[in-house]
Each structure stands twice: as structure tokens, then as C-alpha cells.
Amino acid sequence: MGYEILPQPGFPLSLEDEISKLLKLVDHEFIPPLSSRNSTMQQVFNESDRIDDMWFYHRQLRAQMNVFIVSEQKLAGLASFNFLLHIPDIGECAYLTTIIIHPSHRAKGLGRILYEEVAKILRDRGATRRLVTRTWSTNHSHLPLLEKMGFREIHRLKDHRAPGIDSIYFEWNV
Numbered sequence: 001m002g003y004e005i006l007p008q009p010g011f012p013l014s015l016e017d018e019i020s021k022l023l024k025l026v027d028h029e030f031i032p033p034l035s036s037r038n039s040t041m042q043q044v045f046n047e048s049d050r051i052d053d054m055w056f057y058h059r060q061l062r063a064q065m066n067v068f069i070v071s072e073q074k075l076a077g078l079a080s081f082n083f084l085l086h087i088p089d090i091g092e093c094a095y096l097t098t099i100i101i102h103p104s105h106r107a108k109g110l111g112r113i114l115y116e117e118v119a120k121i122l123r124d125r126g127a128t129r130r131l132v133t134r135t136w137s138t139n140h141s142h143l144p145l146l147e148k149m150g151f152r153e154i155h156r157l158k159d160h161r162a163p164g165i166d167s168i169y170f171e172w173n174v
Contacts, residue, residue: 003076003110005117006068011061015068018075019061023054026100031136031161040064040080040097061098067117069110076105079114083127089155090169094122096133099142111145119174129174137166146170 006012011019027033040060061080069077081096096118101110119131132154135142151170160167 002071003113004070005113006070007066007117007121008068009065010063011066012068014073015070015075019078020054020058022075022078022100022102023058023061025103027054031138031165064097065121067114067121069105069113071105075102077101077110077114079118081118081131083122083125087132087169090132092128093130093132093171094118094128096131099133106141111142112149115145115149115172119172122174131172131174132169133172134167134169136161137168138164146172 006015023034027035034057035054038056040057061078064080064082066081067079068075078098078100079096080098081094083094084092085095086092087095096115099111099114101114115131121127122129122131133146133151135146137143137156149172151172153168154171155169157167159165
């Protein structure tokens with residue numbers, strides 16, 4: 001099974017349905033679920049802001065730079081990022097807001113491929129070499145990848161997502 005990498009701003013029309021399906025499929029693997037967020041860069045997570053509508057998150061992804069991995073014309077994974085952003089307590093950086101691998105394509109190195117492709121885009125465009133992403137402290141599938149790739153923890157928000165679940169920001173100098 002071969003993979004094709006498609007870096008581009010926004011979404012290709014040919015993948016629009018695949019993107020919607022993937023977001024719905026993995027929605028509740030995220031803490032909080034993607035459908036409850038009003039932005040890909042949401043800073044405050046609380047029940048009163050919960051919206052239960054994937055459209056807000058979907059629209060935010062469309063406005064960012066995206067890298068897609070496709071296999072047999074089906075979406076296998078995506079990474080979405082901003083070239084330059086100022087994040088409170090972090091500073092200026094390229095910010096990877098979302099990385100998703102379709103469950104049937106996991107444990108095949110696609111997360112690493114997506115991160116490496118984002119790094120290549122940043123280098124090729126002369127953008128900042130500081131890539132930041134965040135995840136939650138119980139995300140046991142993502143944390144080992146970040147560690148293996150050399151990301152380092154730069155900021156932690158205790159109990160930010162729920163009691164006992166911290167938000168952790170990581171940095172990678174690409």
C-alpha cells in the first residue's frame with residue numbers, strides 16, 4: 001500500500017468528504033472532543049463553551065496550512081498548522097494545531113511522516129524553525145512519538161482539560 005503526501009493551504013475538494021468522515025471518526029478520542037471546540041487554537045476548555053458542532057473545528061482547519069496523506073484515494077492522515085502565531089506564555093512559533101491518523105493506518109510511521117513534512121515546509125519557505133504543538137497528559141499514543149522525535153516539553157497547564165488531565169506544549173527545532 002503506497003502513500004501520497006499532499007501539502008497545501010485549505011482542503012482539496014476531492015478530500016472534503018474524507019476529512020469530514022475522519023474528524024467524526026476520531027472526534028471523541030480527543031480531550032475535549034473536537035466537536036466541542038470553537039477553534040483549533042482554543043485556550044480555555046470548559047463545559048460552558050461546549051458547542052457540539054464539528055463545523056467550527058472543520059472551518060478552522062480549512063483556514064490553515066494542511067498536509068494530507070492519502071492511500072488508494074482515501075485519507076490516511078492529516079496535519080494542520082499555522083506558519084506564525086503568538087501564543088501566550090510560549091511566544092512566536094509555527095503551531096501545529098491538529099494531527100490525526102486514521103485508525104486503520106496507525107502504527108505505520110505516518111505521524112512521523114506528517115511532522116517531518118511540516119518541518120520540510122517550514123524550512124523550504126524560510127519560516128520560523130520553532131514548531132510547537134500541544135496535547136494532553138493522558139494521550140499515550142501521541143506522547144511517545146513526540147519524545148522519539150526530539151520534541152521537548154516547554155509549558156504545562158495543570159488540570160487544564162479536566163481534573164488530572166494537563167495540557168502540555170512541546171517544541172521541536174526543525
